[in-house]
Amino acid sequence: MLASNTNTKTTSSPNLSIILAEAKKVFVLNSSWTQHGPTHWLQVEKNAVMLGEHTPGCDMEVARLFALLHDCKRQNEGSDPEHGARAAKFAQELHDRGVLGLNPGQLATLKYAMTHHNGGQVSDDPTIGVCWDADRLDLPRVGTRPDMALMSTPYAREWLRLHSAKTFRG
Ligand SMILES: [Fe+2]
Ligand SMILES: [Fe+2]
Numbered sequence: 001m002l003a004s005n006t007n008t009k010t011t012s013s014p015n016l017s018i019i020l021a022e023a024k025k026v027f028v029l030n031s032s033w034t035q036h037g038p039t040h041w042l043q044v045e046k047n048a049v050m051l052g053e054h055t056p057g058c059d060m061e062v063a064r065l066f067a068l069l070h071d072c073k074r075q076n077e078g079s080d081p082e083h084g085a086r087a088a089k090f091a092q093e094l095h096d097r098g099v100l101g102l103n104p105g106q107l108a109t110l111k112y113a114m115t116h117h118n119g120g121q122v123s124d125d126p127t128i129g130v131c132w133d134a135d136r137l138d139l140p141r142v143g144t145r146p147d148m149a150l151m152s153t154p155y156a157r158e159w160l161r162l163h164s165a166k167t168f169r170g
Contacts, residue, residue, distance in 0.1 A: 014065060014101045016045075022094060023072035035142050036071045043141075044070070047134035054155035057126035062110050065091070065100065066131040070114050081118065088114040122152040129153040 024031070024038060031037040045067035052058040073086035088111040094100050095107050102110065113123075113131040123129045129152030136146045137156060145164070151157045 014061060014099070016064060016068065018099065019065060019068050019094070022099065023068050026090060027072050027074075029074060029077070034074075034077060036074045036077065040138055040141060041068050041071060043138045044134045047137045048130055051130045051133055051137075051153055051155055051159075055126045055130050055153050058130045059106060059109065059127040061102070062106050062113070062127050063130045063134065065102075065110055066113050066117075067134060069094075069110075070117050070131070070135065079118075084117045084119075085115045088112075120150065122150055124152070126153065129156075 020038070020041070023041065027037060029037060031039075045064050048063040048067045049060065052060045052063050069091055070087050071083065073090055074080050074083045091100065091107070091110055091114060095102060100107065100110075109125070109127050113128045117132055117135055121132070123132060133151050133153050133156035136150060137159070139146045146160055148157060148160055151160060
């Protein structure tokens, strides 16, 4: 299992508005109707912050970057199984241009989380778990109820237990 590297200082904090602009530049779907575009990315970022604050060891910088970048290379509204790997490759490009400001451990964690985010896995790594849970908590946007068994972090499971009754009643 890949572990988050939270002990090594980053070279500089990433500017999230610049990252968002970079993601929008390469996004090929129509943002006015896609269910995988900037509206979703920003909701995942909110979820990541909420979960990260309750998940010891979570690297919030990595989780927020995941939120903004993980779906930016989607090419269709369907399954598109390679979109995570394409997004990871894009993250490497941004890193090589000096845009991300991550250390090598953080970059590796970010790329792993992106590559495998749609693979139906769970993780006991706090950062990767927060990334995947933050994404899955936004599944109701496509009419899908988040699966408790696919939540990686204790706080996401607790949140889902508390909110599922009113959110998914009927
Ligand atoms: Fe995705
Ligand atoms: Fe997503």
